[in-house]
Amino acid sequence: MSITSTSILNHFDTIAVVTGGLFAGTALYLSIGQVPAMREFGLNEHWRFFPYMYKKIALTQASLAVIAGTTSIVHATRIHGAPFFRNLWIAAGTTFLAIIPYTIICLAPTNQTIIDDNKNVKLGNESHINFAKKKELLDKWAFLHFVRTASSVAGFGMMVYGLSRHSSFVFTW
Template sequence: MSLLQSLLTSPSSQTVLKTLTVGSIGLFAGQALSYNAIIMPALRTIPPLTALPVWAKSYNVGKNMQVSLIITSLLAGLPVYYKTGNAFFLMGPLVMSAIIPFTLAFIMPVNHTLLGILDGTEGKAAKTSSKQHGKNDHQSLHGKGEGDVKELYVKWDLLHFGRTVMSLVAFGLTLYGSFSRHVLTMFQ
């Protein structure tokens, strides 16, 4: 236990923990912002049912990274708060943690609907199946049309923007906590 305490009190470990906190929150915020500013607008330029597998792939890749970044911000930020009393290193990770229940309550239902539309269909199989059943390309994948999927994309993008704002707030809090004059004088 004394080894852990000595690690937490050394100036270099404090710097590492601060960097991990700010860095993990900043990476999350950047990734979240890229979904709203780049990925979703790009996906809306192609037919929604064509874009669905791309959305699903980016969602599956992004979710693991985002959960890791939230956990990292907590595991690094809370010891900084504990040792320094710098409340910004408590507030930032707590705002990041709030993203988890927000996601579960509001975004996961949309994710499940979009992924449910995609289930059992891949590329040509979806088109072949829809043509065999007399459906056109605009009404396939379990009876959902292009308009339905487009509406779900818009809803997902708006809800995801909530996550983006939360992460930007957390990033701003920890950056302020790292560089504000008041905080800097605490260490002198």
């Protein structure tokens, strides 16, 4: 393997930690900052804001989750003689990669319902979703998103712990 490839591989742990931290930090901000703040503006404002928020952050968060997960697992494959740390990095990477199907299966239907209703209203039609159902959907989204937030913070914590013990690893390639 070339020196450049090896040099890049030697930094996958750092790439995983940085992208994992960006994902976890953004998710945490949404869960404890933005969503509670939007609720104070009122349900209808929160409902109308949701598609704009989603459009701005969805691709970035998906990319960060894939990069954090993949680089963490690739980093783990290079650790020999320290099975705990290898497994720690695999667990952290798997946590981030699991966010993608979790989002598609659990969050996407709620996202799409909110977005579709907003598109319908923008076209001049009336909302097909009553006030109570809007509140229920936004609360459901907030809970499902918090699960994702907690998972990403845990995955990030595993990565930080693994990185703090970096000198005890034996690398190959």
